[in-house]
Amino acid sequence: MNLEHHFASLGEAFSSKTLIQPLLEQRLVEFNQSLATFLSIDIKSPATKLILSGEEKSSTSVSMVYAGHQFGGFSPQLGDGRGVLLGEVKGRDGFLYDLHMKGAGPTPYSRRGDGRAVLRSCIREYLASESMAALSVPSSRALALYDSKQAVYRETPEVGAMLLRVAQGHIRFGHFEYFFYQGKQAELDQLVNYCLQHYYPEYLTTDSPLENMLIEVVKRTARMIAKWQSIGFQHGVMNTDNFSFTGETIDYGPYGFMEDYEPDWVCNHSDHEGRYAFSRQPGVGLWNLNCLMRCFSKHLEKNQLIAILQCYEPELQSHYDYLMMKKLGLSDARHVHDLLPSLFTILAAEKMDYAVFFRLLSHISDIDVTLLLDEVVDRERLSKWLENYKKARLNEGLEWPQVSVSMLQVNPKFILRNYLAHDAILSAERGDYLPFRRLLNVLNQPFDEHPESDILAQRAPEWGRSLEVSCSS
Incomplete structure (x- = not known):
């Protein structure tokens, strides 16, 4: 492994x-071999195993410092309170990817926390x-999961765990806020140059490298949130310290995939005011980008910022339209605008x-629509x-079978x-990872039929509809 x-x-x-x-009697219980192959990581190498698990001490691993707006209020210093950046590895596409361990123990930014993660949140x-x-x-990806014999205390004692994550970058909007609000202009400029060189090198030779990079950040953020809305995903904690400068979904805490359609659904039961409700996510994305742009008020004029x-809304809308056209099997955005409301x-x-x-809509024909009508009370509507x-x-003029x-x-x-994750977690806490692996298998190929796993496509039972997730991991 070339770190x-x-x-x-x-x-x-x-x-x-x-x-x-390392945790007490920690063990590697899941390893993402396809991702490892892409990153040229050989888990069978004893040296690699020791480095990834933390048993081989590294003089270059770090925890990052940043700030952030959390539920609307500004926190001037946050940071990796339980995370360690091991370094970067080059993927087969030629880009560098961060290796970042969650639950690695106390850091200078733990804020009186234990720096640990529990198996529940890692799974x-x-x-x-x-x-x-x-x-x-x-999105960030999962490379390796470790459990242990170490108890980590939250509301009750839980199994301590670590998760090795991979992302193109872990630079957050909050990194720029940290240096801007502390008046550290030299460090802010250094961070800008770092991001241009490592994430957006194509803009280095343009007339306005920073401006062009920020336009791309805005557009990537817009497209990411359009994808969230199209698949029914709610992040749960859209703080600026949880927003990636590379346009990746990071920091999965109290997230949720929408089951019953509720536009104002709030998956995070710690979000008492519904600040990050599903329908509010596009607006929050723009709010966060406003926070980011303030950090460049000494680099660019107000009208430039x-x-x-202003690139955000049209990019989000056009990408969302495109995604919903695909979901409906249509090719004209006007039809989507007419049908969706x-x-x-x-x-x-x-x-x-x-x-x-x-x-079900994907399965209907131009003649038979009973699959869908049998699902509703108001069949006429x-x-x-x-x-x-x-x-x-x-x-x-579209052919229905095609x-x-x-x-x-x-x-x-x-x-x-949520109830499937809950079942997988309960089994894993008892030492049985088979339900977790069965679920992971279908989630890795979510469009395939997997007839042997039809039960995993079913709606939540009544008990599974009342499960709560919060920021307590």
Whole structure:
């Protein structure tokens, strides 16, 4: 494994040297071999095993410092309170990727915390990040999961665990806020140059490298959130310290994949005011980008920053339209604009499962729509919508069998339902990882039928609808 250390070389203003502190009787219980192959990491190598687990001490591993707006309030210093950046490795695409360990023990930024993670949260992040990648959402990935015999205390004692994560970058909006609000202009400039060189080198030779880089950050953020909205994903904690400068979904805490369609759904039961509700995510994305742009008020004029932010809404809307056209099997955005508002009204009134609806819609023919009508109470209202939907497809001259095939490739049969994660966690805490691996298998190929795993595509039972997730991991 060829481990590089570009971020660590920025110096002590950006991070603190921190070692991974292995857990008591820790063991490797899951390893992402396909991702490891892409990164040219050989887990069978004894030296690699020791480095990844933290048993081989590294003089170049660090915890990062940053700030952030958390639920609207500014925290001037945060940082990796339980994370350690081991370094970067080069993928087969030629890009560098961070190796970042969650639950590695106390750091200078732990804020009186123990720096540990529990098996529950590590499994939830492993499943979510791999599911998002399979759904073509830019995301951090899970490379390795470790459990242990060490108890970690939250509301009750839980199994201590560590999760080795991979992402193109772990630079957050909060990194720029940290240096801007502390008046550290030299370090802010250094960070800008680092990001240009490592994440956006194509803009180095342009007339306005910073401006062009920020436009791309805005557009990547817009496209990421458009993907969240199209698949029914809610992040749960959209603080600026949880927003990636490379446009990747990071920091999976109290997230959720929407089951019954509820536009104002709040998955995080710590979010008492619904600040990060599903329908508010696009607006929060823009709010966070506003926070980011303030950090460059000494680099660019106000009108330039406004112009950069104005790229957000059209990029989000156009990408969302494109994604929903694919989900509906249509090719004209005007038809999508005509059909979606009434469809969402029906789904909300019927408390229809979002993923199930679109999967069933992918299977209907121009003659038989009973698959969907049997799912609702108000059959007449849905019948009218389906008639308009049929007309749109016929007007576009689309062949139904061909369109059905394409829709089945974008409307997943399997999503990460909360009760499925709950079951997998309970089994893993007892030492049985088979349910976790079965679930991971279908989430890695969510569009395939997997008839042997049909039970994992079913709606949540009544007990599974009341499960709560919060920031207590």
